[in-house]
Amino acid sequence: MDDASDPDDDIRLVWHPLLGEYLVQSPGRMQRREGMADCPFCADLTSGRVPPGTRAWIRPNDFPALRPPVGECYVLIYSAEHDRTFADLRADEALQVIGLWQDMHAELAPRYACVMSWETSGAEIGQTQPHPHGQTYGVAVVPPLLARELGVSSCVERTGWLSCHSTPATRMRCTSTRADM
Numbered sequence: 411m412d413d414a415s416d417p418d419d420d421i422r423l424v425w426h427p428l429l430g431e432y433l434v435q436s437p438g439r440m441q442r443r444e445g446m447a448d449c450p451f452c453a454d455l456t457s458g459r460v461p462p463g464t465r466a467w468i469r470p471n472d473f474p475a476l477r478p479p480v481g482e483c484y485v486l487i488y489s490a491e492h493d494r495t496f497a498d499l500r501a502d503e504a505l506q507v508i509g510l511w512q513d514m515h516a517e518l519a520p521r522y523a524c525v526m527s528w529e530t531s532g533a534e535i536g537q538t539q540p541h542p543h544g545q546t547y548g549v550a551v552v553p554p555l556l557a558r559e560l561g562v563s564s565c566v567e568r569t570g571w572l573s574c575h576s577t578p579a580t581r582m583r584c585t586s587t588r589a590d591m
């Protein structure tokens with residue numbers, strides 16, 4: 411790779427012919443600010459990037475794994491307080507975060523086959539910023555695992571069973587609150 415090239419230029423989905431699925435190639439993610447003392451999310455407030463008094467907000471991911479038209483990546487900060495986790499939020503604050511998730515879905519769903527929100531919690535699995543936050547990606551393809559989950563959801567809606575292909579002895583009955591073997 412040319413040293414002067416922008417790593418974002420190389421962001422793409424790569425078809426893996428043996429697995430039969432797309433993989434993300436995103437070399438720009440290697441530039442993330444791991445172990446930095448300065449918090450970019452607290453800096454959103456001190457720099458005026460978000461208005462004073464903001465409790466929760468969405469920002470573009472500074473090191474997106476995907477770029478349009480393949481995808482878009484956003485970060486949702488739960489609280490202005492650096493150490494406050496989602497579990498620490500009051501009910502009204504949690505509802506505000508859920509409202510932001512819904513806003514992101516409404517924004518991205520018209521453009522992408524898949525919109526997913528999640529939290530990566532803990533350095534062991536890749537969290538680089540300790541300020542509690544979640545991620546939302548819009549992706550041009552539905553990842554195989556989500557496709558299988560959608561298939562099961564459709565099955566449950568149609569039949570009430572967690573598997574459309576199992577035998578009566580092994581299939582699981584799904585109710586609104588629990589799954590029984």
Ligand SMILES: [Zn+2]
Binds near residue numbers: 452491492
């Ligand atoms: Zn912070």
